[in-house]
Amino acid sequence: MTEDTALALFEKDFQKFNGTLKRWNARQVELTVDAKHLLDVMNVAITDEVHYKFLSTIVGVDLGDKLAVKYLLAHKSEMLVVTVQVPYDGPELPSITVVLPAALLYEREIHDLLGIVFTGHPNLARLVLPDDWKDGVFPLRKNCVMEKDDAGKPTGACLINQA
Amino acid sequence: MTVKTGFLSRLTKWARLHSPWVLHFNTGACNGCDIEILDALTPRYDIERFGIKLKATPRHADILLCSGPVNNQSAKRLRRIYEQMPSPKFVLAIGTCACSGGVFRGCYNIHAGVDTEIPVDAYIAGCPVKPEAIIDAVAKLIAKLEAA
């Protein structure tokens, strides 16, 4: 399956999702869609015609005013990046583990580090952060700064910078 | 360490000097130093010829080899392992990260070195340390014990 035919299928299908396609380079394409279409997009992406069955990873980014989640789907050397954006307060996304079980750990990691809740995930327990980490502090958010003790040395914890 | 002169204590000191058993714990390292510790046990360096043996449980170990900047999650484990070791016990901080936090100093979740959690007897700098350095450190530690 060459990328062009897969993409042609995409373009046909994604008209109804109001997605925007952006070509990064010859082999990497980004598709931005609304969060409510995420599962539909994934269901199309893993079909045998389109064949983006391998989930490379999920990247969560703090854009400053909102959070973005990028799903990196791959087929051989080609990559499709599905981007969705969620608001800063109460970020919630449907879990794609029902479609792609490979997302199990990636979603847990993003839940830890950026505080996005994936509804429908079987077990959103803590994965990378320590057990006694303060709730509601998400280290990869931009407003999160390192806590320092009186001597100015980092204590290993994070604080939310209110300013 | 208090110096005893009884036969049994002289025997244990002799045994400890001639065959210190070491325990390795990764406190959040990148694996570079851990592999070099294992390397010191394999034929090229063969630290076992000095009676130094890698043990898997803290209850049998005399020397704790720590590699890596301590992070919040492993700090509790590190303390627990240290408490489980029988006295007298010694700690080697292996690698720049274990000494001071290294490149990871100032990252969230990092405690900047093993000595923030438990007392350290010797520091070995290097990223990663070479197996020769580990052997050298253990030899110096034994010399210190002998003098004590």
Place this chain on the structure above:
Amino acid sequence: MSLVNISVGPQHPALKEPINFTFTLDGENIVSADARIGYAHRGIEKGMERGNYVQGMFLTERICGICSHAHSMAYVLGVEKLMQLEVPKRAQYIRALLGELERLHSHLLWIGVAAHEVGFDTIFMYSWKDREVVMDLLEELSGNRVNYAVNIFGGVKRDYTKEQLDNVRAKVLSLKSRMKYYIDMATHEPSFIARFRDVGMLSHNKAIELGAVGPTARGSGVPVDHRVTDTFLIYDELKVNMIVEEGCDAMARYDVHARELLEAVKIIEQILDQIPEGPISVKYPRKVGPGESITRYEAPRGEDVHYLMADGSDKPFRYKVRAPTLANIPAVLEMFKNSHMADIPVIIASIDPCISCTDRAVLLADVYTGKPAMSWKELVAYSNRYYAENHGIKG
């Protein structure tokens, strides 16, 4: 019989890596397993946003102490993509050479660890002895046994003479017979076969579904190897065979590793045959972007994915690393199901997990006179003074 939960790790006799598994057992059989990582979580992704791009290079090298070149390659390739640099051919060959040498040492290491886990310590010692040959080469080429620091944006830092490259060829070829011995061992040694065959089954479909990568996926018949399917560095100018085994068990994964050793030797020979003369680096800009780039690099353990979002400044806006072992953890949890408890170490080792300066040992008391200990602060001050006086470096 009621189900029993046991916890294994992060410090455990059969586990060299700081990871914690919780197993649910029915008698001796594993019903389900869960993993808890984070014992080596250092916050590197946030740390990357702290320093500039050149500082980031040192941090990416220290993501992993076994495949450090792979991580720094993925970082450098990703940044170069946004800098739009044309890297000289000779530099690319040198990068690939170090990458393949690293694969050699990593796979030899793995064969040793796998043999150790089945109680065959002779092979452990043999393969680590052979590994020292590769480590010596790496030290000679880069100055350090691990964390080679040869990459720089736009090229490499070190150039090599013909004698050095000939030495690489001679040493690597001398390992060939040893590698054949390891392959032979896997096919003929009954105790090996008994511990590896049909252990840790991961079916072809499950491997795809759970997103397994590298030798773990290739051992289940999934053809993924970015050196073949993707084009990066100069791998499209080389003939690289993908090693795929259909066995789906730990034996197949051992076979993949052992045969890839021979393949890596072939690749190194080609690199040494074809390496062109020329410059080794070009100038690079200080600021990057704005833009995004994704790099996929075939590390010894599988696909390494690095994502970079640059905002036009001299610091990364967001950097994300996905190491191959994280991708393989769902697969290893699947392998545990219906396995025997005694096979836990073999199964963990079978995915080749990797959860994670020069020789000076300093003791804080004079060993001969027993003088009072030097404090850490004094030690730092001493080393700063030493370097300022002897090497003119200000600490």
